[in-house]
Amino acid sequence: MMKRKLLALALSAMLFPVAGSALAQASKISGDVVKIAVLTDMSGVYADLGGKGSVVAAEMAIEDFKAQFKPKFKIDLVSADHQNKADVGSNKVREWYDTQGVDMVTDVLNSGVAIAVAKVTTEKNKIMINAGAASTRLTNEDCAPNNVVHYVYDTYALANGPVSVMIKQGKDTWFFLTADYAFGHSLEKDATAVVLANGGKVLGGVRHPLNASDFSSFLLQAQSSKAKVVALANAGGDTINSIKAANEFGLTKSQSVVGLLTTIIDIHAVGLQATQGMMFTEGFYWNLNKETRDWSRRFFDKHKRMPSMLHAGAYSAVTTYLKAVQATGTDDTATVMKKMHDTPINDAFAKGGRIREDGRxxxxxxxxxxxxxxxxxxxxDYYNIKQVIPAEQAFQSMALSRCPAVAKK
Amino acid sequence: MTEIFGVPIQALFGQLMLGLVNGSFYAVLSLGLAVIFGMLNIINFAHGALYMAGAMLAWMGMEYLGIGYWWMLLLAPICVGLIGIAIERLMLQWLYKLDHLYGLLLTFGLALMIEGLFRDLYGVAGQPYSIPEEFAGAFNLGFMFLPKYRAWIVFASLSVCLLTWYMIEKTRLGAYLRAATENPQLTQAFGINVPLMVMLTYGFGVGLAGFAGVLAAPASQVGPLMGSNLIIVVFAVVVIGGMGSILGSVVTGLGLGIIEGMTKVFWPEASATVVFMIMAVVLMIRPAGLFGREK
Known part of the structure; x- marks a missing residue:
């Protein structure tokens, strides 16, 4: 009996310090290092959209943060190429969380990869601030508001602006040229909803493989549909090649071509001659005001290219995260997430930005x-700003949310 | 309007035309591969990268030196050919006696390095290259709107293929080449410089890739990924046609371009894989390829 009591005492003595230190750990920074990871496409079709530029942006964010707040903790940055493969991306992130002590992962462009990485992030209770993937599934069917923030844009926001404006101009019949994976499907679905809601009609569509080498036959199908608008539900190199072929085949003379996810990188690559007059939604433009110009010129000096909205978004995401860590003094996921949800975002990228309860x-x-x-x-110097779409109208309203975690509330 | 499986016949003609255009690229590229494999026994994985280099050279000539399309159509393949000769002299020539795998690995590594170099220098979004003035505009064929430049692609590629075939099958030089492939020792004994012929063959083969690259430059974006996007399909074309068969690679290239074009109409999602499905079937029925001979 005595023996058993002694054993229990010894055991509890062994247990308590462990529990005690675990508690203490939760209230400060694990390993005294805040580790941020940039997961992106470094070598494929989207490498100019995110890629090295996102790493540069994250580095700038860390530099600026250190200069301004003089934090007591160390900040580390790691990055990797996911090659646009969901399995490569999620394995890398799992390794980062399990063995490298990564606290937050950002960029994560490519919706297929992002959805997989979001699952791992939720499972490991870490944070993903997605600046690159567009699918609205990330804040709807696959939402994880306790772990995932969807930062820069999404397929709803991209489709909403140009579609409603063009239908008002009488361009009410649409044909979709869609990249055949999660992102393209999501973009097509959201754009179709906006077309129908505004009284337009969708005459048809064609789905092309990601990274297709030739778009002429898809565009020929778009041409024979006689739709007034040909909407490109693709991105990066695919959009660039679609626009070029559309010009070559004379599509642009009789039909309007709308790139639903077009960025300044694409315009720069194709040139103004072939893209003039195109209308689309952007989350950021370097030449908006003095603050964006100053920041973008700094970015340009380091990267030799102006930032895409992803780059500016990655900068803002890292800054927002670090500020929350600084304010709460911990890298504990729940605490930091709550702080980020509670704090409005004001920086070169966004004014009065807010993280909603669904993670948007x-x-x-x-x-x-x-x-x-x-x-x-x-x-x-590529854009005329036609319209500023206010935050409340730009994104899908909470009333339409398909996120189970939000609906339960 | 007449329809086939719900697709207007006009649209179908249009797609046939486009399939022919893409098939032309397949034909020129797989021809280069077939020549190299036939003569050197090397599976040249650097082919796509050198095709891309051809296009990049065309763009660089225009951008930095102001040299127009027509001159570059001549100069770029020569430059690429010279790069090829350097590769052959410095590296490949040591591998002929070894297993195919070594040549494949070496050229694959080279491809990655060439691509990486351009990616690092110019990014992946690519550079715009405009269509030469002579070919601006399009023919209205009634059933479709065919850009003049695309028509030129078909004409130029087919001419080059025909010329190559003629040179190898019908001239004295071609006869030496074929002899050198069949039995290098014996050919050498007749006083023919076999290593020189092999070197020139490799230079010519990759020069063809450079030529295709310049042809492609105005039709698509000039970027570091354009080769790797295409090369796997081209390899499938060579396998289907039969490794080393010159006529085979040209005919299969055009044929598969057309089949791929048709797939884009009836089942667009499968257009990236249809070539490989055909490859699997062909390999089951005729392991040496459609035009290949069993050794």
């Missing part, structure tokens, strides 16, 4: 029109 970060978006070559005064 809402901020103003911009409906832009590509300038004529004659209007462009300097390199990268």
């Amino acid at each position: 970060m809402v901020h103003d978006m911009y409906l832009v029109e590509v300038k004529k070559p004659s209007e462009s005064k300097e390199a990268w």
Whole structure:
């Protein structure tokens, strides 16, 4: 009997310090290092959209944060190429969480990869601030508001602006050219909903493999549909090649071509001659105001290219995260997430941005029109801002949310 | 309007035309591969990267030196050919006696390095290259709107293929080449410089890739990924046609371009895989390829 009591005492003595230290750990920073990871496409079709530029942006965010807040903790940055493969991405992230002590992962472009990484992040109770993937599934069917923030844009926000404006101009019949994976499907679905809601009609669509080498036959199908608008539900190199082929085949003379996810990187690559007059939604433009210009010029000096909205978003995401860690003094997921949800976001990327309960970060978006070559005064001077879409209208309203965690409340 | 499986016949003609255009690229590229494999026994994985280099050279000539399309159509393949000769002299020539695998690994590594270099220098979004003025505009064929440049692609590729075939099958030089492939020792004994011929063959083969690259430059975005997007399909074309068969690779290239074009109409999602499905079937029925001979 005595023996048993002694044993229990010894055991509890062994247990208590462990529990005690675990408690103490939760209230400060694990390993005294905040580790941020950039997971992106470094070598494929989207490498210019995110890629190295996102790493540069994250580095800038860390630099600026250190200069401003002089934090007591160390900040580490790691990055990896997911090659646009969901399995490669989720394995890398699992390794980061399990063995490298990564606290937050950002960029994560490519919706297929992002959905897989979101699952791992939730399972390991870490944080993913997605700046690159567009699928609205991340805040709807696959939402994980305790672990995932959807930061820059999504397929709803991208589709909403140009679609409603064009239908008002009488361009009410649509044909979709869609990248055949999660992102393209999501973009097509959201755009279709907006077309129908505004009284337009969808005449058809064609789905092409990611990274297709030739778009002419898909565009020929779009041409024979006689739709007034040909909407490109694809991105990166696919969008670029679609626009080029559309010009070559004379599509642009009789039909309007709308890139639903077009960025300044694409316009720069194709040139103003072939893209003038195109209208689409952007989350950021370097030449909006003094703050965006200053920040973008700094980015340009390091990366030799102006930032895409992903780059600016990655900068803002890392800053927002670090500020929350600084304010709460911990890298504990729940505490940091709560702080981020509670704090409005004001920086070069967003003014009055807010993270909603479904994980969606809402901020103003911009409906832009590509300038004529004659209007462009300097390199990268590409857009006329047609309209600022206020945060409340830019993103899908909470009333339409399909996120189970939010619906339960 | 007449329809086939719900697709207007006009649209079908259009797609046939486009299939022919893509098939032309397959034909020129797989021809280069077939020539190299036939003569050198090397599976040249660097082919796609050199095709891309051809396009990049065309763009660089225009951007930095102001050299137009027509000159680059001549100069870029020569430059690529010279790069090829350097590769052959410095590296490949040591591998002929070894297993195919070594040549494959070496050229694959080279491809990654060439691509990586351009990716690092210019990014992946690519550079715009405009269509030469002579070919601006399009023919209205009634059933479709065919850009003049695409028509030129078909004409230029087929001419080059025909010329190559003629040179190898009908000229004295071609006869030497074929002899050198069949029995290098014996050919050498007749006083023919076999290593020189092999070197020139490799240079010519990759020069063809460079030529296709320049042809492709105005039709698509000039970027570091354009080769790797295409090369796997081209390998499938060579396997289907029969490794080393010159006529086979041209005919299969065009044929598969057309089949792929048709797939884009009836089942677009499968258009990236249809070539490989055909490859699997062909390998089951004729392991040496459609035009290949069992050794």
